[in-house]
Amino acid sequence: xxxxxxxxxxxxxxxxxxxxxxxxxxxxxxxxxxxxxxxxxxxxxxxxxxxxxxxxxxxxxxxxxxxxxxxxxxxxxxxxxxxxxxxxxxxxxxxxxxxxxxxxxxxxxxxxxxxxxxxxxxxxxxxxxxxxxxxxxxxxxxxxxxxxxxxxxxxxxxxxxxxxxxxxxxxxxxxxxxxxxxxxxxxxxxxxxxxxxxxxxxxxxxxxxxxxxxxxxxxxxxxxxxxxxxxxxxxxxxxxxxxxxxxxxxxxxxxxxxxxxxxxxxxxxxxxxxxx
Amino acid sequence: xxxxxxxxxxxxxxxxxxxxxxxxxxxxxxxxxxxxxxxxxxxxxxxxxxxxxxxxxxxxxxxxxxxxxxxxxxxxxxxxxxxxxxxxxxxxxxxxxxxxxxxxxxxxxxxxxxxxxxxxxxxxxxxxxxxxxxxxxxxxxxxxxxxxxxxxxxxxxxxxxxxxxxxxxxxxxxxxxxxxxxxxxxxxxxxxxxxxxxxxxxxxxxxxxxxxxxxxxxxxxxxxxxxxxxxxxxxxxxxxxxxxxxxxxxxxxxxxxxxxxxxxxxxxxxxxxxxxxxxxxxxxxxxxxxxxxxxxxxxxxxxxxxxxxxxxxxxxxxxxxxxxxxxxxxxxxxxxxxxxxxxxxxxxxxxxxxxxxxxxxxxxxxxxxxxxxxxxxxxxxxxxxxxxxxxxxxxxxxxxxxxxxxxx
Numbered sequence: 001x002x003x004x005x006x007x008x009x010x011x012x013x014x015x016x017x018x019x020x021x022x023x024x025x026x027x028x029x030x031x032x033x034x035x036x037x038x039x040x041x042x043x044x045x046x047x048x049x050x051x052x053x054x055x056x057x058x059x060x061x062x063x064x065x066x067x068x069x070x071x072x073x074x075x076x077x078x079x080x081x082x083x084x085x086x087x088x089x090x091x092x093x094x095x096x097x098x099x100x101x102x103x104x105x106x107x108x109x110x111x112x113x114x115x116x117x118x119x120x121x122x123x124x125x126x127x128x129x130x131x132x133x134x135x136x137x138x139x140x141x142x143x144x145x146x147x148x149x150x151x152x153x154x155x156x157x158x159x160x161x162x163x164x165x166x167x168x169x170x171x172x173x174x175x176x177x178x179x180x181x182x183x184x185x186x187x188x189x190x191x192x193x194x195x196x197x198x199x200x201x202x203x204x205x206x207x208x209x210x211x212x213x214x215x216x217x218x219x220x221x222x223x224x225x226x227x228x229x230x231x232x233x234x235x236x237x238x239x240x241x242x243x244x245x246x247x248x249x250x251x252x253x254x255x256x257x258x259x260x261x262x263x264x265x266x267x268x269x270x271x272x273x274x275x276x
Numbered sequence: 277x278x279x280x281x282x283x284x285x286x287x288x289x290x291x292x293x294x295x296x297x298x299x300x301x302x303x304x305x306x307x308x309x310x311x312x313x314x315x316x317x318x319x320x321x322x323x324x325x326x327x328x329x330x331x332x333x334x335x336x337x338x339x340x341x342x343x344x345x346x347x348x349x350x351x352x353x354x355x356x357x358x359x360x361x362x363x364x365x366x367x368x369x370x371x372x373x374x375x376x377x378x379x380x381x382x383x384x385x386x387x388x389x390x391x392x393x394x395x396x397x398x399x400x401x402x403x404x405x406x407x408x409x410x411x412x413x414x415x416x417x418x419x420x421x422x423x424x425x426x427x428x429x430x431x432x433x434x435x436x437x438x439x440x441x442x443x444x445x446x447x448x449x450x451x452x453x454x455x456x457x458x459x460x461x462x463x464x465x466x467x468x469x470x471x472x473x474x475x476x477x478x479x480x481x482x483x484x485x486x487x488x489x490x491x492x493x494x495x496x497x498x499x500x501x502x503x504x505x506x507x508x509x510x511x512x513x514x515x516x517x518x519x520x521x522x523x524x525x526x527x528x529x530x531x532x533x534x535x536x537x538x539x540x541x542x543x544x545x546x547x548x549x550x551x552x553x554x555x556x557x558x559x560x561x562x563x564x565x566x567x568x569x570x571x572x573x574x575x576x577x578x579x580x581x582x583x584x585x586x587x588x589x590x591x592x593x594x595x596x597x598x599x600x601x602x603x604x605x606x607x608x609x610x611x612x613x614x615x616x617x618x619x620x621x622x623x624x625x626x627x628x629x630x631x632x633x634x635x636x637x638x639x640x641x642x643x644x645x646x647x648x649x650x651x652x653x654x655x656x657x658x659x660x661x662x663x664x665x666x667x668x669x670x671x672x673x674x675x676x677x678x679x680x681x682x683x684x
Contacts, residue, residue, distance in 0.1 A: 025650070026346070026368035046657045133516055135664060219518075221459050223664030224657055238343030240653040241368070 013254065020247035028243055037248035047249065050227045053139050057146070057228070058207040064147050065203050066196070069154030074184060076155070077162040087159070091152040098149065102216020105145035106132070132218055135225035142217055142226060149213075150206060154199050161195030162188070197268075208257060229253050297327075299588035301356035304333040304348075305573075306341035307609075309521045311543020315609035322601050328588045331356075339462065349374050354578030356585060357592055362399040362408055362574035363644030369576075375407045376577040381590050382406045387597065392616040392634070393570055399645050400574055408574040409593045411602075412611035415568030415630065416538040416642070417470040419559040420545075424530030425452045436563030437474050440534060444511050447533045456523040456532035457512035457663065461656030463520050464663040467536040468505050469569075469643065474562035475501045478640060484680060485646050494677035502669040502676070509663055527556065536562070538571075542610025542626055552625040560629055561638075568633050571642025572611065651683040 023033040041047050072090055076083050093101065108114040111130040119127040131141035165188055173183040189196075211230035214220060220227045229249060237246030301323075307316045313334075320330040333355060335341035342365065345358050349369060360366050369375055382388070382397075391397045391410060400408040419437065426433045426443070429450035434440040444454035457467065473481045476498060483492045492498060515532070517523050524544045526532035535541065542558070550556050561567050575596055577589040595601055602613040607622055612630050620631065633639075643652060658679060662672050 025648075027350075027372055044654075045661065219460075221518075221660065221664065223660045223662075225664070235653065236650075238347065239339055240650040241346070241365070241648070242650040245650070 016247050017251050017254075020244060020251045022244050024243040024247070026241040026243070033244070037244045038252075040245065041248050041252065046224050046227055047229070047232055049224050050229045050232050053226060054207070054210065054228050056139055057143055057210060058204075060143055061146055061150070061207055062200070062203055064143075065151050065154050066199060068147065068151045069199065070158050070189075072151065072155040073158035073162055076159055087156070090155050093149045094153045096149065098212040099216045101145055101149045102213050105141070105148070106217050109141050133222055135222050138218055138222065138226045142214060145217060146206075146210070146213055150203065153202065157195060157199050157202070158192070161192040164195075165191060204260075208253065297584040297587075298329065299356070299584050300329045300331050301585070301588050301592060302331040302333050303357045303359075303575075303592075304335060304341070304345050304355045305359035306335055306338045307359070308334050308336040309540075309544065310547040311609060312540065314547065315543065315605050315611075318604040318608055319596065319601060322595055322604070323592055326591060326595070328591065349578045354580055356580065356589060357575050357577050359411075359573050360408070360576050361571060361642075361644040362396065362410055363571070363642065363646075364648050365644065366407070366576055367402065369578075370402050370407050374579055376579050376586070376589060377405050378407060378409065378577070378590070378593055379405045381593055385594060385597070390597070390615045390617060392614065393637075393639050395639070395641060395645075396570060396572065396574075396614055408576045409596045410572060410574045410614045411596050412606055412609060413570050413572045413614060413634070414538050414540060414611050414642075415560070415570065416466045417473055417536075417561045417568055418539055418541065418626075419470070419534055419536055419562045420524065420527050420541050421534045421557040421559070422527040422530045422532065423555055423557065425450075425527070425533045428452060428530060429533075433557050434559075434563075436559065437471070438564070441507060441511070444533070452530070453512075453515055453526065453532040454534065455508060455511040455515070456517065456526040456535040457515045458517055458520045458523045459515070459660075459664065460518060460520075461653075461660040463523070463537070464659040465643075465652075465656050466538060467508065468659055470536045470562055471504050471508060472501050473567065473569075473640075474564040475504045478565055478567050482640060485643065486641060488646075488680050488683045490677045490681035493680045494673060499669070499673060502673040505662070505672065506669040512663070539610055539612070539626070539630060542624075543608065546608075546610060546624075558626040558629065560633055566633055567638040567640060568630060569640045569642040571644050572614070648684050651679065654679055 019028050019030075020037055021034065022029060022031050023036065024031070076086060080086070096104075109129070109132050111117065111128075111133070114129075116127060116129045119129070131137040131144075169187060169191075170183070173187060178186070209230055210228050211234065214226055214228050214231060218226045220231060230253070233246045233249045233253070235246075236242050236249060240246075303320075305316060307313060316332075316334075320332060323330040335344055338361075342360070345355070345360065346369065348354060349358075354374070366375060378400075387397055387406070387409075388394065396410040396413065397406065400406050400410060419440065421433055421440070423433055425447060429443075429446045429452060431443050431446055434443055440454075447454045457463065469485075472484070476484075480492060480497065483489045484498070515523065515526075517526065520537055520541070521544050523532070523535050524537060524541045525548075527535045527541075528545060528548045528550055539558075545552070545556055552558060575593065577593060580586065580589070597614065599615070599618045602615060603618055603620065603622075606613045607620070607627075610627065612627065612634055613620065616635070620627070623631065647655070655676075658672075658675055661667065
C-alpha cells in the first residue's frame, strides 16, 4: 500500500515535474531546457485566460454551492412534507456525468431551443438569454450548470450534518428566545465545521479538475473565452504533442493547489497539536 | 513414396493455410460526415473482397481522434492501420520505431513514379524510408457559394473574393448571413490561410508559411491580409454553428451566402444532391490566385508483431493506392486522387477545376507539412480568439508574426 502510494503519487508527480523542465514533444525525453516551458506558459494568453476563468468559477462556485447546499438542507431539515421526494430530485443531477449535464444545459441555454425560445413563445418577444455565445457571460452559463450538478451532493452532506445536531440544542435556543435563522448562523453552522470542511474539499477538487463540463458545454468557446487549465494541459500534451508544455501547466496547477492546501493543513492540524 | 506424398501434402497445406489466414484489421479514421462515410465505405468494400476483414474504428472529429490514435499506438494497443494527415504528426512515432516501413512495397510498385505531386510522398518519408500511403489530396482554399442565397438577394453569383465582399451588404439586407463559419479554431485558421493566399499571393504566402519569415508577416504589405480577415469576421458575425458540415449545410440550404472550406465540403453538396454550377459555385484560391495546398490524408501502419497481420497491412497499403480504390474513394469524398494516371471522367465540375490546377503545378505545401502540431495549435488558439473577439487587425498582425517567429 505504501509502495503503491509512493510510486503512483509521489513518483508520478516527481516524474511530471522533472519532465516539465525538458523540451519533450510527443515522447518524454530528458533534454533539459531550463525554465523555457514556464516562460512560454506565462506568456500565453490562453493560459492566462484559463487561470482567470478558473478563479472566477472557483470563487463563485465555492460560495454558491455552499450557500445553496446548506439552505436546501436546512429547508429539508425543517421536517417538510415530501422530504424524500425533494431529496431525490435535488440529488439526481449528481448521478449524471458532466458530459450529460453539459449537453443538457447546452440545449437549455441554446437561444433557438431552450429557455429563450420558450419565453419568447409565451409572448415576451424581447427576452434574451444567450450566455454561451457571449465571451463576457459564458463562464456564468457554465457556473449555473456546475452548481445545478453539484449542489445536491453538498445538500446531502449538510443534511447529514444537520441531523447529527442534538435536538436539545434547538430546545435550549428556543428557551433562550433565539430566532431560527440566528440559531442556524450562530450555533449550528459553527458546530458543523467538520461537515463544512468535507464539503469544501469535495467542491474544491471538483473546481480544479473542471474539464468535461467545459468540453461538453462550449469546448472552450466562444474563441478562448471559457478555457480552463485542465483543458490546456490535455490539449498541449496530446493534441499539440508537446508534453513539456503540458507538464509545466499541470505542475502550475499542482503548485496552486499546494498554495491553498498547505497553509490550511498547517492551521488545521499544526495548530491543534499545540493546543494539546 | 508415401512419406514424400505426405510431406508434399503437409507443405502445401501449410502454404494454403498461410495464404488463407484471414485477418481482422482494425482501421481508425475520422471520416464521419455523410460524404466521408460514403467514401470510406468504398475502401472497406474493396478490402473485404480480399480474404481479410475491415474493422471500422471511426472516431468523430480529427482533433479528438488524433490523440486517441497516438495514445493507443504509444500505449501498446496499436490498430492495424490508421489515417493521419501526412506531414509532421507522426514524425516522433516513426523515430520511435512504431510505424511499419513501407519502402520495399513502395519501390516494388513504383510509388515515386505514380504519386503526383511527389511532395506527398516526401511527407511520408523520413531518412529515405517511406512510412505512409498518401490516399488523397485536400486543399483548403475554396470558397463555396450558394446560388439559392444569391438568387434570393437578386444578385449575380460572385466570381472572386472581392466581388463576394462587395455583395455582402445586399445579402445581409435579404436576411442572409454572408459568410458561414464554424466556431472552431481550425476552421477559422483555414479561412485565414485562404484569405492570406488570396490577398498576399503565393510568394508572400510561402515566405511566411514555409520560410517562417516573421518580418514579412509583420510587414506593411501584409497588413491588408489582416484587414481583410477583420472584414471577413464582420461578414461571419452571428454564425453560431460549430462543425464545418453544419456551416456547409447553411450554404446548401441558402441561409448563408458562402463558406471558406476545404474541398471535402464537396462531399456534403454531393450527398445533398446539389449540382456544381447549378446549385453552388466553387472558387479555388477564392477565385483570386488559383493555387491550392496539398494537404491530405495518409494511412500509417503501426508495427504489429504478427506475420499474418503484417501481410494484411501491406495488402491494404497496396490496395489504397490502386487505381480502382483511388477513383471510387475520391469521387465519393470530393478530394483529388494522389495519382494522375487514372480516369476521372466521372468527376464533377469542381473536382475538374482542382485537377486542372494540380496538372498545372499550382500547388503549395499544407500547414500540416509546414508546422509542427504544437505551432498549429498556437495559431488555432489565436484564430479562435481573433474571430470571436474585437481584436484589431494591428494586434492580430503582431500576435501572428510573434507566433511565426517562434514557429517550428
